[in-house]
Structures are given as C-alpha cells and as structure tokens.
Amino acid sequence: MYASLLISLLAAFVAMLGKQWLNRYLRNSGGSVIERCGDRQRKCDGLEKWPFHSFVESLPLMLQVALLLLACGLCRHMWSINALVARTLISLTGLGITFYIAIVIAGMSSYACPFQTPASIALHSLWKKVRGRIAIVWNCRIRRRIVSSLVRSKRVLSRTHRMWKRKVLSLLHRQSSPTIPLEDVQVQQSESVSILDSPSQPESPSALDNAQSEPWLKSKELDIIRGTNTSDARCVSWILRNITDSEALDAALPVAGEIRWFDDGVDVNLPYDVIVSTFEACFDSTGTLYPGSRDRAYYSGRAIVWIRTLAMCKSEDFWGKFRLPAPIYTTPGPDPDLEHLLNAICGFLNRSYYIEWLLRIDPGHTHPHSQWISNMLLHHSWANWTKLDYEDLLDCISGTNETKSTVPLNTILNRLLVWCMFLGSPVEEEALRVQVKSCGIPSFTLQITHCSSLAIA
Amino acid sequence: MKPILEQLSNAVLSSINDADGRHEFIPYVLGDLTKLETHPWPLTQMSYMWCSMICENREIFEDWERLPLVCLEIGFRHLDPGSPYIGGATTHREHHRGLVDIVFNSWESEVIADLLHAWTASGPFCEPAEALLGFCAGHLVGLHDLLPFSSRLRRLVMRSVELIGCKGFEGVGVERFIELLNHLHVTAEDMDIKPRWAELFLETFQTHEGVQRLSDQYLGLLVELTISIPWTLRHPPVYDPQITKFLIEAQEWSRLEYWIGIVWMTWPPGAGGETEEGLEDSTLLLFRQRPGAVQKLEQCMERRYGTHDDIPEPFKRICKQAHEAAQRDAL
Numbered sequence: 001m002y003a004s005l006l007i008s009l010l011a012a013f014v015a016m017l018g019k020q021w022l023n024r025y026l027r028n029s030g031g032s033v034i035e036r037c038g039d040r041q042r043k044c045d046g047l048e049k050w051p052f053h054s055f056v057e058s059l060p061l062m063l064q065v066a067l068l069l070l071a072c073g074l075c076r077h078m079w080s081i082n083a084l085v086a087r088t089l090i091s092l093t094g095l096g097i098t099f100y101i102a103i104v105i106a107g108m109s110s111y112a113c114p115f116q117t118p119a120s121i122a123l124h125s126l127w128k129k130v131r132g133r134i135a136i137v138w139n140c141r142i143r144r145r146i147v148s149s150l151v152r153s154k155r156v157l158s159r160t161h162r163m164w165k166r167k168v169l170s171l172l173h174r175q176s177s178p179t180i181p182l183e184d185v186q187v188q189q190s191e192s193v194s195i196l197d198s199p200s201q202p203e204s205p206s207a208l209d210n211a212q213s214e215p216w217l218k219s220k221e222l223d224i225i226r227g228t229n230t231s232d233a234r235c236v237s238w239i240l241r242n243i244t245d246s247e248a249l250d251a252a253l254p255v256a257g258e259i260r261w262f263d264d265g266v267d268v269n270l271p272y273d274v275i276v277s278t279f280e281a282c283f284d285s286t287g288t289l290y291p292g293s294r295d296r297a298y299y300s301g302r303a304i305v306w307i308r309t310l311a312m313c314k315s316e317d318f319w320g321k322f323r324l325p326a327p328i329y330t331t332p333g334p335d336p337d338l339e340h341l342l343n344a345i346c347g348f349l350n351r352s353y354y355i356e357w358l359l360r361i362d363p364g365h366t367h368p369h370s371q372w373i374s375n376m377l378l379h380h381s382w383a384n385w386t387k388l389d390y391e392d393l394l395d396c397i398s399g400t401n402e403t404k405s406t407v408p409l410n411t412i413l414n415r416l417l418v419w420c421m422f423l424g425s426p427v428e429e430e431a432l433r434v435q436v437k438s439c440g441i442p443s444f445t446l447q448i449t450h451c452s453s454l455a456i457a
Numbered sequence: 458m459k460p461i462l463e464q465l466s467n468a469v470l471s472s473i474n475d476a477d478g479r480h481e482f483i484p485y486v487l488g489d490l491t492k493l494e495t496h497p498w499p500l501t502q503m504s505y506m507w508c509s510m511i512c513e514n515r516e517i518f519e520d521w522e523r524l525p526l527v528c529l530e531i532g533f534r535h536l537d538p539g540s541p542y543i544g545g546a547t548t549h550r551e552h553h554r555g556l557v558d559i560v561f562n563s564w565e566s567e568v569i570a571d572l573l574h575a576w577t578a579s580g581p582f583c584e585p586a587e588a589l590l591g592f593c594a595g596h597l598v599g600l601h602d603l604l605p606f607s608s609r610l611r612r613l614v615m616r617s618v619e620l621i622g623c624k625g626f627e628g629v630g631v632e633r634f635i636e637l638l639n640h641l642h643v644t645a646e647d648m649d650i651k652p653r654w655a656e657l658f659l660e661t662f663q664t665h666e667g668v669q670r671l672s673d674q675y676l677g678l679l680v681e682l683t684i685s686i687p688w689t690l691r692h693p694p695v696y697d698p699q700i701t702k703f704l705i706e707a708q709e710w711s712r713l714e715y716w717i718g719i720v721w722m723t724w725p726p727g728a729g730g731e732t733e734e735g736l737e738d739s740t741l742l743l744f745r746q747r748p749g750a751v752q753k754l755e756q757c758m759e760r761r762y763g764t765h766d767d768i769p770e771p772f773k774r775i776c777k778q779a780h781e782a783a784q785r786d787a788l
Contacts, residue, residue, distance in 0.1 A: 361492075390479055407492045413458065416465050419486040423479050425468035431461075 001073035007066040011059050018056055033251040041235035057118045064100075071096070225433055226265055233259045233266045240271040240278075249278065250296055257302035257372070260433070262314045272322055275303045280325050287328035294338065297329075301341045302372060309376055313383040313432075336364035340373070355380065355393065359415075367408045374414035382432060385421040393422060458497060466503040473510050476517045483511075484520075487527040496535045501545035502582075504532030505553075505575055512555040522559045529560070529571035536574055538612040541649050546582030547575060554589060561596040564603065566610045573613035577620055590617050591625050598626065598633040601640040615643055619653050623660035632666045639672045645681065655682040656694060659723070662716075663697045668704065676715035683722045684761045696724040701739050710743065714750045717743050721754070722761045725769045737775055744779040751779045 025043050028036065047053070071093040078086040106113050107120025108127065232255055239252040253275070261270050282297035283289055289297055304324070311319035324345055331338050343357055358377035361370065417427050465486070472480040490500070508525040515521040536543060553575075560572040573593070576586040597614060600606075606614065618638070626634035638661065648654045658679045661667040701720065704713040717740050726736060744751050755776055758768045765773075 390482070394481055407489075409493065409495055412489055412493050413461050415489050416461050416486070419482060419489065420461075420464050420468045422482045423465075423468035423472045423486070424475070424477075425464055425471070427464070 001070060001077070004066045004069035004073060007062050007069065011062040011066065014055060014062070015059055018059070021052065033245070033248045037235050037239055037248065037252070041231055041238070044234075045231060061118050068097075222430065222433070226263060229260050229263055230265045233261060233268050237268040237271050240274045241269070250299070253278065253296060253299035253303055257299060257306045260310060261307055262310050270307070272304075272307055275300050275307070276323065276325055279304060283329050287326075287330055289329070289331055289338075291332075294331075294335065298338050298341060301338075301345060305341065305344050305376060309379045309383070313379055336362060337366055337369040340365065340369065344376075359418075361407060367411070370411045371408055371414070374411040374418075377418050378414045378427075379432060381418045381421050382427060382429075385426070390422060459499065462497070462499050462503060466499075466506070469503075469507055470510060473507075473514050473517070476514065480517060481519075483507075483518075484524060484527075487524065487531060490531045491527060493531075496531075498544040501532040501536070501543060502547055504528040505545075505547045508532075508556060509550040509552040512552040515555075525556055525559060526563060526565070526568050526571075529556075529568060529575060533571040533574040533578075534567065536578075538570065538574065538609040541577055541579050541585075541616060543578040543580045543583065545580070547578065548583070549576070549586040549589060553586070554592060557589075557592045557596065561593070561600075566604045566607050569600070569604075570607070570610040570613045573610075573617050577613060577616040585620050587620050590621050593617060594621055594625050595629045597621075598629050598637050601637060606640075611641060612647065615641055615647050616649060619648065619650060619657065622653070623657050623664075631661065631664050632670070635661060635666055635670045638675065639670070642674065643678070645678065651682055652686050655679060655686055658682070659719075660694050663694060663700050668700050673712065673715070676712060676719075680715055680718050680722075680757060683719050684757060693723050696720060698735050701735065705739060705742060710746050713739075713743055714747060714753070717750075718754050718757050721758060721769075721772055726771050737771060740772075740775050741778065744775070745782070748779070748783055751776055751783075 025047070030036070031039070071089070075086055075089045075093060078089055100117075103115045104117055104120045104123065107116045108123045111124070113120075236252045236255050236259060239248050240256065243249065243252075256271070256275060260266070261268075279297060279300035282293035282300070304322075308319050308322050308324070311322055329342050329345075331342070340357075340362065355377075358373055358380060365373070417431055421427055469483060469486065472483065490504070493500070505528070508528045511518065511521060511524045511528065518524060532545075556572055560568055563569075573590075576590050576593075579585050597617060600614065604610070614637075618641070623631070623634070643654070645651070658671070658675050662671050662676070662679070701713070701716065704716055717736075720736060721740070740754075754772075758772060759765055762768050
C-alpha cells in the first residue's frame with residue numbers, strides 16, 4: 001500500500017516535470033517565421049531523439065502499477081479483518097486484471113484495435129522481432145543450402161569448361177602454327193586488337209586521365225542532405241497543413257518547391273492539395289491574379305511543377321496522380337518569371353513542348369528563376385532521357401539557345417548535365433541532389449593556379 | 458564542376474566518334490559554354506581537344522567551320538593575353554593545322570587571337586606549338602592591312618612573331634615581315650622572351666630589306682636589349698660586315714651610331730679577327746662624322762660591362778683618339 005502511495009506521488013511528480021518541459025517546448029524563440037518554424041522542428045525532433053514520449057507513456061503505467069499494488073495491499077489487509085469482504089475484493093481485482101490482460105492481448109493482435117496500451121505495443125514489437133529473427137534463421141538455412149549447391153555445380157561446370165577449352169585450343173594450335181607457342185599467339189592477338197582499336201579512341205590529355213572520377217557525394221554528405229531534407233519536409237508539411245498565418249505560408253511555399261518529397265526517409269503527408277488550393281486561391285474566377293498575390297502564386301506554382309517533376313523521376317505513372325490546376329491563369333502586367341511558370345503548368349500536357357520551354361534561355365528572367373528552370377530541366381531530362389527521341393529534341397531546341405547574355409554558373413552546369421544525357425551519357429542520381437554544382441571551382445582553379453605558379457617559379 | 462566537365466567532354470568525344478546523330482547537340486553545348494562566367498583550366502584543354510576532333514571528323518557536321526571557332530572562344534577568350542602561361546594541358550595534334558585556314562578566313566580578330574593564344578601558350582603541362590605557328594606566318598604578315606588590331610590581337614601577334622622568329626617569315630618575304638614589325642610598335646614591356654626578340658631584330662636588320670626599312674625605334678630597342686642581355690648565355694647570329702659598309706655608303710649616320718654600338722656589344726673584337734679592323738675604322742669614321750656619338754657609346758659600353766675597366770681595350774683606344782681629335786679641333 002505504501003509502495004502504491006509512493007508510485008502515485010512519483011507519477012504526480014513526473015507529470016509536473018512533463019508540464020515544465022512542455023512549457024519550454026512552447027516558448028517562442030523569436031526571429032522570422034521560417035526561423036521559428038525551424039526552431040519548432042528542431043524541438044520536435046529533439047522530443048523524438050530523447051524519448052520524451054516514454055516519460056509521458058510511463059505515467060499511466062505507474063498509475064496502473066500503483067492501482068494493482070493498492071488492490072493487492074487492500075485485499076491482504078482486509079483478509080485479516082473480514083474474509084468475506086476480502087474475497088469480494090479479490091474477485092473484483094481478478095476481474096480487473098483479466099480485463100486488462102484481455103485488452104493487452106487484443107491490442108497486441110491488431111494494430112487497428114482501439115484498446116492500445118503501452119504493454120500491448122511493447123509486446124507487439126517484441127513479437128515482430130521474434131518472428132523476424134525466426135524468419136531470418138529459416139531463410140538463411142535454406143539460402144545456405146541453395147548457395148552451396150550452386151557453388152558445387154559451378155565448380156563442376158568450370159572444370160568441364162576448362163578441360164574442353166584446353167582441348168580445343170591445343171587442337172587449333174596444332175593445326176594453325178605448330179612452331180609458335182600458344183601463349184605467344186594469345187599475346188599477338190591481344191596486341192593486334194589494341195592497335196586496331198587505338199585510332200578510334202580519342203586521345204585524352206594527361207590531366208583528365210589522371211583525374212579519377214570522384215563520387216558526386218560522399219555517404220556522410222548524402223546523409224546530411226537527406227537529414228536536412230527530411231527535417232524540412234516535416235517542417236513545411238506541418239506549416240502548410242496547420243498554420244493559416246499568411247506570413248508563415250509565404251515562407252514555407254518557396255521551400256516546398258525545393259524539398260525532395262519522395263526521398264527515402266521522408267514519411268510526411270505531402271501537402272500537394274494545400275499547395276494547389278493556395279495557387280488557385282491567388283486567382284479570381286476569370287483566372288486573373290489578385291493584387292498582392294504574385295509571390296504566393298509564383299512559389300506555389302513552382303512547388304506544383306517541382307512535385308510533379310519529382311514524381312516523374314520516381315516512376316512513369318506516379319506523376320499522373322498529382323492533378324494540375326486548370327491552365328487558364330493570366331498575369332495582369334509583364335512578369336516574365338510568372339508567365340514562364342504558368343506556361344509550364346500548361347506545358348506539362350505536352351512533353352516535347354515542356355522540354356523546349358525548359359531549354360529556352362530568356363534574358364528577361366531573373367537569375368534565381370533561370371537556375372530553378374535549369375534544375376527542372378535536369379530532373380525532367382533525367383526522368384525521361386531514355387524515352388526522348390533525340391531527333392524530336394533537336395527539332396524542339398532549334399533556336400532556344402540564341403541569347404548571348406551571361407547566365408549564372410549553376411544554371412549552365414545543370415544544363416551541361418542535360419547535354420551529357422542528350423549526348424548519350426547517363427547522369428548519376430546523386431548529381432541531382434547537389435544543389436550548388438559549382439562548389440568545386442574555386443578550390444580546383446586555385447590548385448591549378450598554384451601548380452602553375454610553382455612551375456613558373 | 459570537375460566531374461561535370463569530365464563527363465561532358467567524354468560525352469562530346471564519344472558522340473563525335475559514334476556519329477550516331479547525337480553530335481548535332483554539340484553546337485548547343487558549345488553555345489551554353491560560351492555563356493560561362495568562370496572558366497576552369499580543364500575547359501581550355503577540353504575545348505582545344507574538341508577542336509581537333511571536330512576538324513578530324515568534319516564531314517559529320519553540317520556547319521563544321523563555326524564549331525572550332527566557338528571551341529577556341531570557350532577555351533581561350535577569357536585568358537589574359539598579357540601572360541603566356543596556362544594551367545591546362547593543351548595537346549597539339551596534326552588536325553589542329555586545319556584551324557589555320559578557317560580561323561584566318563573568318564576575318565574575326567578575336568577568333569584569330571584565340572588561335573594564336575592556343576598556339577603560343579605555355580605552362581607546366583603544355584608547350585607552344587611553334588611548328589603550327591609557322592603555318593600562320595603567311596596570314597600574319599598581311600593581317601594589319603585587313604583588320605584593325607585590338608590590343609589583345611596585337612599582343613598575341615607579337616608573341617607569335619617572337620616564337621616564329623625571322624627565319625619563319627623568310628618564305629613569305631622579309632619585306633612584308635618588316636612592315637608587320639613596324640606596324641606592331643613592339644616595346645620592351647611587350648616582350649616575353651627578350652633574347653628571342655634581340656636575335657630576331659639582329660637577324661632582320663642584317664637582311665637587305667631590314668637594313669633599309671626596319672624602324673629606328675627597333676634599333677634603339679635593340680641597343681637596350683643588347684645592354685641588358687648576357688650574350689654569353691645565347692648564340693647571336695653571325696656578324697655581317699656588309700651592313701656596316703652599306704650604312705656608311707648610304708651615310709645613314711644615326712642608324713650607324715646604333716649599329717656600331719650594337720656590334721661593339723654583341724661581337725666585341727677579340728672573339729673573331731674579321732670584325733676587328735673594319736669595325737675600328739668604321740667607328741673612327743662615325744666619331745668623325747658625329748662627335749656626340751662618342752659619349753653615348755661610352756655610356757652604353759659602361760652599362761653593358763658594368764665598369765670602365767672591363768670595356769674592351771680597342772674601344773677605349775678609339776674613344777681616346779676621338780677625344781684627342783676633338784680637343785685638337787677645339788684648339
């Protein structure tokens with residue numbers, strides 16, 4: 001009974017502590033909307049990293065234990081006073097325990113069962129682990145048997161192959177050139193092949209030959225990019241779904257057009273419907289932009305095109321699941337970036353036209369827009385490069401490249417990757433993840449300049 | 458950036474080799490590369506390699522003549538014409554020779570400058586293409602009549618002339634070469650390798666056309682070069698006494714003044730007996746005609762040898778005679 005009392009008090013103490021922790025979580029750190037959202041997301045991630053939910057979940061568990069101890073203590077105490085009352089209490093306690101065990105078993109048997117308790121969740125996960133371990137052991141034994149039988153058969157085959165090869169070669173050798181040893185014939189053959197091949201191979205300069213192809217991203221960098229992406233996705237999804245404040249929305253929409261929503265680890269409910277409705281709400285019934293809604297329309301439109309392009313990269317039929325707003329929107333005044341974007345939303349209906357739209361460099365576009373377009377072009381080409389007919393592409397792109405204006409470096413680098421694909425060289429998926437592809441320039445240039453200066457010295 | 462350029466270069470080369478139609482994207486690729494603001498070194502070597510590949514496989518392109526010019530623009534337009542050094546490894550191939558005609562027939566001074574930059578550049582991974590530059594000699598001598606020289610083109614033509622040398626222009630006519638030199642107005646600051654220029658001026662001046670037509674400016678420059686360059690490290694051209702005789706007969710005293718100074722500093726008597734007698738007589742004749750030349754030449758010789766004691770004895774003796782004659786005349 002005393003233990004029950006102590007556990008109850010301990011539960012009250014932990015509950016008060018939890019309240020304190022939640023107050024700290026709700027405290028506003030100041031800054032812009034996107035900073036506050038980032039801060040909230042960091043705290044939210046912290047709650048998951050440090051098992052805050054375990055503390056909260058432990059409160060009812062403690063109370064349950066306290067109740068059980070109280071019931072046991074009460075029964076024992078009452079047994080010494082009045083056996084009849086004690087028996088009634090014992091039967092009631094037994095009923096309660098049976099009910100609890102039934103609830104735990106029900107919760108463990110099905111995840112959809114509403115009677116979930118911490119014990120049922122723990123037992124469920126334990127059961128899953130045990131089942132998985134049994135399956136692994138079972139599979140390993142079977143696989144080991146299959147592999148060992150395959151290895152045995154391969155050895156037999158290779159032995160037979162070697163034996164036959166030796167016989168055939170010795171037969172040929174005897175018939176063709178009995179004076180030259182077999183090894184020499186093989187060397188001569190390999191030399192003649194290399195001499196014949198050499199003229200068709202272009203001579204590469206030594207610097208290029210020596211430069212080993214480095215991976216686009218190291219695994220650590222990839223993990224960081226993925227982690228940031230996941231965090232951003234959760235943050236932006238939460239804002240778009242839960243916040244009605246216009247400042248927060250305007251801050252989240254540009255980020256929504258950069259997040260890789262379908263990456264591994266991003267398990268958020270994609271707020272595509274919210275983005276589309278936000279885009280549609282920027283225009284009146286005739287499709288004319290409301291005053292003051294330009295940025296929101298632009299960034300929500302960018303997010304729409306981006307999400308559909310990412311979906312296209314994922315699979316052929318996946319992107320069709322994301323509906324497009326009706327293509328009837330117009331801008332009240334000259335706005336090259338927004339007009340270009342609205343054309344893109346129409347252009348999704350026609351792939352060839354879309355490529356042409358993406359490839360065209362318009363000097364009227366702002367640099368961030370040009371860069372975003374080049375990123376779209378890269379993703380779109382990556383998703384479709386095996387399907388696109390290069391002759392159709394040539395028809396599409398004639399006249400798209402006439403401007404002589406300078407273009408931001410990152411835009412050009414994205415386009416160069418696209419040209420690689422059009423020229424028949426596939427691009428690795430990691431290349432799509434690297435936002436700033438020019439980051440290698442200064443160090444490399446400096447390195448070479450340093451080399452030159454040393455040589456000159 | 459580096460992996461992108463490497464992949465692009467391989468893609469361009471394989472598309473040219475395969476000639477499966479994808480090479481038709483190359484003009485668009487080059488078009489994008491001309492818009493780059495930052496040009497890393499690998500781009501220079503890649504674009505130069507593409508030039509050769511395009512020239513080699515010209516028949517697969519519809520408008521192939523434009524493409525090497527764009528490649529040169531990508532690789533070399535951004536480089537500083539004042540410095541011959543580049544970090545890229547430009548490998549000169551036989552097919553690059555095909556660039557001469559298409560570049561010079563384009564009549565575009567900047568394109569010509571690109572080509573000259575490609576062939577005159579040197580660095581840790583490349584050498585100037587002196588053999589290829591020799592094919593440009595015929596085009597270079599007439600260039601100033603056809604095109605206005607931009608400062609970049611002028612600088613690169615000078616560097617090309619420096620590398621080709623006087624002998625490289627003999628086939629196209631020394632007279633035209635001297636016209637080009639006089640048009641260029643080369644100064645000491647324009648020279649990358651001064652001994653080469655000194656040799657070039659000496660050789661040019663010792664030709665029949667050079668002694669008559671080479672600008673006095675270059676004779677003054679040659680005096681300065683001769684003072685500053687230690688000839689012991691190099692092999693000057695052979696002295697031709699006919700040049701001195703011609704200048705005396707033509708009574709070109711100011712040019713003779715420069716020339717006598719150059720001869721005393723370049724071929725000082727003692728090294729060969731041939732110059733000794735004729736040179737002393739010619740010097741005495743010059744001093745008689747132009748008494749002011751004595752002091753000038755003495756100063757030059759002092760600058761050349763560092764101290765008065767190191768000046769060759771015959772020269773000191775002639776100067777002494779000239780001073781005594783001047784004193785006698787004054788009395």
